[in-house]
Amino acid sequence: MQLSPRLPTRLFGHDVRCVRGGREVFAGLAFEAVSGEALAVTGHNGAGKTSLLRLIAGLLLPAGGTIVIEGGEAELTVPEQAHYLGHRDALKPALSVRENLSFWADFLGGATTRPTLDCLAAVGLAHAAELPAAYLSAGQRRRLSLARLLTVPRLLWLLDEPTAALDIAGQAMFAGLMREHLAAGGLIVAATHGPLGIDTRELRIGGMI
Numbered sequence: 001m002q003l004s005p006r007l008p009t010r011l012f013g014h015d016v017r018c019v020r021g022g023r024e025v026f027a028g029l030a031f032e033a034v035s036g037e038a039l040a041v042t043g044h045n046g047a048g049k050t051s052l053l054r055l056i057a058g059l060l061l062p063a064g065g066t067i068v069i070e071g072g073e074a075e076l077t078v079p080e081q082a083h084y085l086g087h088r089d090a091l092k093p094a095l096s097v098r099e100n101l102s103f104w105a106d107f108l109g110g111a112t113t114r115p116t117l118d119c120l121a122a123v124g125l126a127h128a129a130e131l132p133a134a135y136l137s138a139g140q141r142r143r144l145s146l147a148r149l150l151t152v153p154r155l156l157w158l159l160d161e162p163t164a165a166l167d168i169a170g171q172a173m174f175a176g177l178m179r180e181h182l183a184a185g186g187l188i189v190a191a192t193h194g195p196l197g198i199d200t201r202e203l204r205i206g207g208m209i
């Protein structure tokens with residue numbers, strides 16, 4: 001699956017400053033990733049990894065600096081070209097697994113390229129398609145969240161501890177999906193405390209404590 005005819009693309013941040021609750025979290029941050037690359041954002045608890053992902057996703061406003069995608073869909077903003085997967089799985093417990101994914105496909109703009117059941121199969125959840133999401137285990141909830149990445153193709157995956165709760169097989173499965181995304185010209189920025197199972201460049205924030 002090729003994501004855009006205008007690849008290669010480049011995500012970059014220049015002199016980015018983040019303030020939360022009146023306190024500076026980081027300043028002067030620079031980063032860059034080109035299509036096919038994954039950036040692993042590392043740093044101690046509270047360093048600002050989640051905050052950086054939320055800045056790129058447009059869920060927080062930077063106190064300074066710029067975050068830009070060059071060569072993507074020129075008419076779209078960075079957040080419009082990104083999937084953001086936070087700590088929480090953002091599922092509706094009363095809806096079935098399949099209905100949850102259909103909801104997300106509609107919410108994300110509907111331009112699906114893969115049938116819902118195919119996406120569920122890719123994350124190992126086809127057998128649970130008609131179960132209420134409330135019945136899922138933590139790892140299954142995470143797998144369902146990851147299926148969102150596949151329903152509507154977007155250039156940039158912003159992932160906050162994406163492998164949390166995944167078993168070994170789940171981590172390997174997701175590493176394969178990330179590799180496919182990168183091979184198709186995608187970009188990944190992932191906050192992580194551990195290895196993701198793919199080649200990454202490291203962006204360490206907050207220094208050592």
Ligand SMILES: Nc1ncnc2c1ncn2[C@@H]1O[C@H](COP(=O)(O)OP(=O)(O)OP(=O)(O)O)[C@@H](O)[C@H]1O
Pocket residue numbers: 020021025043044045046047048049050051052191
């Ligand atoms: N809503 C908020 N209001 C004020 N301060 C906040 C808010 N959310 C986070 N912070 C602060 O911003 C700083 C960075 O938090 P953030 O969640 O980005 O860190 P992190 O590197 O992702 O941490 P962890 O490794 O624990 O997930 C922390 O000091 C935190 O207390």
